[in-house]
Amino acid sequence: KNQVEQSPQSLIILEGKNCTLQCNYTVSPFSNLRWYKQDTGRGPVSLTIMTFSENTKSNGRYTATLDADTKQSSLHITASQLSDSASYICVVSAKEGNKLVFGAGTILRVKS
Amino acid sequence: NAGVTQTPKFQVLKTGQSMTLQCAQDMNHEYMSWYRQDPGMGLRLIHYSVGAGITDQGEVPNGYNVSRSTTEDFPLRLLSAAPSQTSVYFCASSYTLGGFPYFGPGTRLLVL
Numbered sequence: 001k002n003q004v005e006q007s008p009q010s011l012i013i014l015e016g017k018n019c020t021l022q023c024n025y026t027v028s029p030f031s032n033l034r035w036y037k038q039d040t041g042r043g044p045v046s047l048t049i050m051t052f053s054e055n056t057k058s059n060g061r062y063t064a065t066l067d068a069d070t071k072q073s074s075l076h077i078t079a080s081q082l083s084d085s086a087s088y089i090c091v092v093s094a095k096e097g098n099k100l101v102f103g104a105g106t107i108l109r110v111k112s
Numbered sequence: 113n114a115g116v117t118q119t120p121k122f123q124v125l126k127t128g129q130s131m132t133l134q135c136a137q138d139m140n141h142e143y144m145s146w147y148r149q150d151p152g153m154g155l156r157l158i159h160y161s162v163g164a165g166i167t168d169q170g171e172v173p174n175g176y177n178v179s180r181s182t183t184e185d186f187p188l189r190l191l192s193a194a195p196s197q198t199s200v201y202f203c204a205s206s207y208t209l210g211g212f213p214y215f216g217p218g219t220r221l222l223v224l
Binding site for chain 1: 116152153154155156157202204208209210211212213214215216217218
């Protein structure tokens with residue numbers, strides 16, 4: 001069964017600290033993976049997309065990694081800011097059936 | 113571009129009432145979809161459309177109807193609301209079927 005599991009479910013960190021969010025998937029055959037950021041009361045917004053051949057991609061203080069062999073992705077946030085407080089959703093695209101599989105998300109809270 | 117817009121932002125219904133959630137996009141995307149988001153769960157696909165006049169069921173279609181008369185608009189209808197339909201609803205559009213979507217701001221629905 002195609003699944004996406006994210007960990008941790010929630011995380012609290014101090015402003016300025018780094019953190020890493022995990023995404024493990026069983027989607028096969030894999031097409032690509034995208035991380036979304038969802039602020040409270042808003043719709044998800046794309047942060048970065050990873051294709052099968054990419055290992056690392058950065059978007060400012062956000063760095064996503066992908067290991068297609070172990071079917072794992074991570075989102076690393078550097079020097080966190082209060083505005084990073086949000087839910088981060090991992091979404092995996094399956095080649096067959098044009099299907100998207102959504103993770104439940106990690107809720108990040110950055111404290112001052 | 114406004115992107116994907118949704119109305120209303122918030123709605124309270126009584127059990128058995130009907131209503132329509134509106135969705136529009138100005139990106140000329142052929143593909144549009146409706147998701148619901150519940151606490152602790154990933155976004156779940158309700159219905160989707162691959163173009164004007166063509167709709168299909170997603171993962172959780174029961175209790176919902178859709179139609180697509182134009183490329184821009186994709187309303188979601190609840191014919192007889194039930195408390196189980198209390199959720200946050202997101203409309204989305206994408207360039208391709210199975211492509212990563214652009215989301216609207218969401219409609220928060222409470223059914224009493």
